[in-house]
Amino acid sequence: MSETIPFPPLKNDLILRAARGEKTERAPVWVMRQAGRYLPEFRAERVENDFFKICRTPELATKVTLQPIDRYEGLLDASIIFSDILVIPQAMGLQVEMIPGKGPHFPDPLVVPSDMSRLRKDVDVNKELKYVFEAITMTRHALRGRVPLIGFVGAPWTLMAYMIEGGGSKTLSKAKEWIFKHPKASHELLARITDVCVDFLVGQVRAGAQMLQVFESWGGELGPHDFELFSLPYLAQIATRVKAELGSEHAVPMSVFAKGSWYALDKLSVIGYEIVSLDWTHSPEHAKAVSKGRVTLQGNMDPNLLYGGDEAIVAAVERMVRGFGSTGRYIANLGHGILPTVPVEAMELFLKTVHRVGLEVAAEAKAVEIASDMHIVG
Numbered sequence: 001m002s003e004t005i006p007f008p009p010l011k012n013d014l015i016l017r018a019a020r021g022e023k024t025e026r027a028p029v030w031v032m033r034q035a036g037r038y039l040p041e042f043r044a045e046r047v048e049n050d051f052f053k054i055c056r057t058p059e060l061a062t063k064v065t066l067q068p069i070d071r072y073e074g075l076l077d078a079s080i081i082f083s084d085i086l087v088i089p090q091a092m093g094l095q096v097e098m099i100p101g102k103g104p105h106f107p108d109p110l111v112v113p114s115d116m117s118r119l120r121k122d123v124d125v126n127k128e129l130k131y132v133f134e135a136i137t138m139t140r141h142a143l144r145g146r147v148p149l150i151g152f153v154g155a156p157w158t159l160m161a162y163m164i165e166g167g168g169s170k171t172l173s174k175a176k177e178w179i180f181k182h183p184k185a186s187h188e189l190l191a192r193i194t195d196v197c198v199d200f201l202v203g204q205v206r207a208g209a210q211m212l213q214v215f216e217s218w219g220g221e222l223g224p225h226d227f228e229l230f231s232l233p234y235l236a237q238i239a240t241r242v243k244a245e246l247g248s249e250h251a252v253p254m255s256v257f258a259k260g261s262w263y264a265l266d267k268l269s270v271i272g273y274e275i276v277s278l279d280w281t282h283s284p285e286h287a288k289a290v291s292k293g294r295v296t297l298q299g300n301m302d303p304n305l306l307y308g309g310d311e312a313i314v315a316a317v318e319r320m321v322r323g324f325g326s327t328g329r330y331i332a333n334l335g336h337g338i339l340p341t342v343p344v345e346a347m348e349l350f351l352k353t354v355h356r357v358g359l360e361v362a363a364e365a366k367a368v369e370i371a372s373d374m375h376i377v378g
């Protein structure tokens with residue numbers, strides 16, 4: 001069995017150190033959806049294979065996860081396992097298809113609370129999601145210790161919304177009808193999804209994941225009051241329970257990305273995550289003032305800036321890395337997933353500029369430290 005073969009030693013632990021709050025020689029960087037359609041080699045793979053077939057075939061998931069790591073050799077500080085947040089609804093018994101150019105589609109979504117009886121009870125992740133664990137173990141070997149491997153789940157509210165809407169939606173009216181008209185059933189559904197999220201994340205770490213991210217992509221569709229009722233408690237439970245199950249020896253850094261939930265940054269800083277991932281609506285100054293060094297901040301350039309041309313990209317990265325990077329607790333990323341039509345050169349410029357500015361910021365901070373030690377300043 002592959003689990004008995006030890007993983008190759010890790011050569012670049014920059015992101016893990018930044019997550020733990022240690023000073024790093026430069027800000028680490030990775031990009032949400034870094035394995036995806038903006039890469040010609042991914043599009044070529046998709047001509048041959050259905051999206052979920054890639055997710056379910058460990059060899060293919062490994063191959064695609066490594067595509068950005070190989071293309072941008074030395075520029076990415078983490079890999080993220082190729083999969084999707086919607087594998088949990090599938091594991092719970094719902095059918096999900098990925099329609100090219102349109103996105104996810106549930107032929108039979110949940111309509112009324114009694115439809116929850118269609119969901120599998122006591123989901124055994126070792127059976128239903130074994131293919132993800134196998135992909136993680138295989139990828140971890142194939143990475144040969146170049147960078148850490150990130151595992152992930154969708155957060156309960158985002159997954160519940162997909163399960164009810166049946167796909168993307170502008171208003172989330174159906175999911176919101178549930179939380180407002182059927183709050184009890186909604187909490188029951190959220191709790192059931194949470195249980196699967198916890199087991200799935202624990203399994204991903206046991207399979208080889210070295211960091212975890214929870215995607216609350218539709219957090220910002222809830223106002224602050226409803227976020228506190230229908231999102232935050234489940235996000236908190238996930239962090240607490242995953243850590244309790246893994247134990248301090250095996251726990252890995254956890255990141256939470258609640259897109260659009262700028263109002264929740266203070267609370268997100270104290271619910272057990274080491275990293276809070278930010279979208280582009282946060283300024284570095286404000287985010288640092290609110291989070292007060294309690295977590296590592298991750299993010300947050302507007303992904304559309306990658307369409308802005310070289311000058312705009314360089315200027316935005318300068319602002320971002322200088323803004324967040326001065327305190328050390330920082331991981332560079334985009335504020336949401338990279339978009340499918342971004343030129344590969346724009347991604348390369350983004351990564352190279354993060355490296356350059358990150359090194360400059362760290363060197364400047366070090367010079368100030370040395371100067372203050374020598375009482376030259378202050």
Ligand SMILES: Cc1c2[nH]c(c1CCC(=O)O)Cc1[nH]c(c(CCC(=O)O)c1C)Cc1[nH]c(c(CCC(=O)O)c1C)Cc1[nH]c(c(C)c1CCC(=O)O)C2
Nearest residue numbers: 032033034035036080081082083084085103104215217337
């Ligand atoms: C909401 C969400 C989903 N999936 C995911 C989220 C959370 C992040 C976010 O908010 O964007 C997470 C996700 N999806 C994918 C990954 C793989 C790892 C990586 O980040 O590189 C990750 C981490 C691959 C993917 N997931 C999807 C693709 C493209 C599908 C294709 O090849 O046809 C990829 C590479 C499809 C997907 N999957 C989902 C949607 C809405 C879509 C369609 C829109 C789109 O295509 O971008 C659900």
